[in-house]
Amino acid sequence: MADIRAIQSERLSTFRTQHDFQFYGEFQTVEEFLEFQRWASANSHRLYILGNGSNTLYTRRRIRTLILKNRLDAWMNDLGEGRLECSSSLPVMRILKHCEASNLDSFYYLASVPATFGGALAMNAGLGVGGTIYDFVESVTYIEDGRILTVRCEDLERAHRKTMFTGVHDRLIISGIVKFPSRPLESSEIRKRIEWCHSHQDIRFPNCGSVFRTYTPWILRRIRGLPVAGIKYPFFHTQFTRKVNNWIICNNRSSWPIVCLIRFVQGIHRLFGKRAETELIEVD
Ligand SMILES: Cc1cc2nc3c(=O)[nH]c(=O)nc-3n(C[C@H](O)[C@H](O)[C@H](O)COP(=O)(O)OP(=O)(O)OC[C@H]3O[C@@H](n4cnc5c(N)ncnc54)[C@H](O)[C@@H]3O)c2cc1C
Secondary structure, rough: OOOEEEEOOOOOOOOOOOOOEEEEEEEOOOHHHHHHHHHHHHHHOOOOEEEOOEEEEEOOOOOEEEEEEEEEOEEEEEEEEEEEEOOOEEEEEHHHHHHHOEEEOOOHHHHOOOOOOHHHHOOOOOOOOOOOHHOOEEEEEEEEOOOEEEEEEHOOOOOOEEEEEOOOOOOEEEEEEEEEEEEEOOOOOOHHHHHHHHHOOOOOOEEEEEEEEEEHHHHHHHHOOOOHHHOOOOOOOOOOOOOOOEEEEEOOOOHHHHHHHHHHHHHHHHHOOOOOOOOOOOEO
């Protein structure tokens, strides 16, 4: 029987906010995932597949969605000629290290992203403008309605930070095949990206990277200074970073200040007849 527990944790999102998860489970095999899925459907529960939680915002103290942590084996098969088949639970960094050691081009811009391969595929992870992981993807294998399906990259619908796997849903990405062209590397692309992040991004406090998928830059630029010194205010400890336009940093055990900032930005957008859509996946 599916092992579903109630837990309290601050490890299920890189915001490190603490929540009471009423329904939490981990799956190591596809069969275990299917068992959880059956339980969720029989009990009319929404189900959330969790990678590394680096794009996940829990909006309430008590979370009632069934949270399923991906604990499939983290394997990688070298298929030759720059082609790799990778499990969805594999950290993106493992793929990048392999590419660097083999003199292959890759999505090195994701070296700063604490994602699983499955999470990066689901989110169409990439640069703010330009390259994404799908520049290198051949196919994705996933489970839907108990069937294992493989979709080729060109047939997979996607938009900026969005695919058919984004959000609260029950389609599990099992693995994917990526292909990297060879490229002689003179220095470490991973190190370069990490150095760039240290100077251009704000990693002093817990965060989930960019908050909004779509927004109006001038509106956000004007309001992101509020509240002034928010990270230092007792009980709030949250603000937009001053280094990047679209990141919230949070040093609070509770997620309500993050939710307040997001709703505030969305409200101001509405006043101007615009929309601010979150890139963060909100789970309650
Ligand atoms: C410091 C920092 C820097 C970042 N920089 C970037 C950046 O440069 N570019 C960028 O695009 N993002 C960036 N992000 C955001 C985030 O890392 C990415 O969105 C990442 O792809 C999320 O991966 P994850 O494994 O943590 O996914 P999670 O947050 O766990 O999940 C995100 C979504 O993916 C789905 N999902 C996860 N695994 C699976 C699976 N196996 N099958 C089906 N669905 C699945 C979830 O259900 C959810 O909808 C950054 C985050 C941080 C903390």
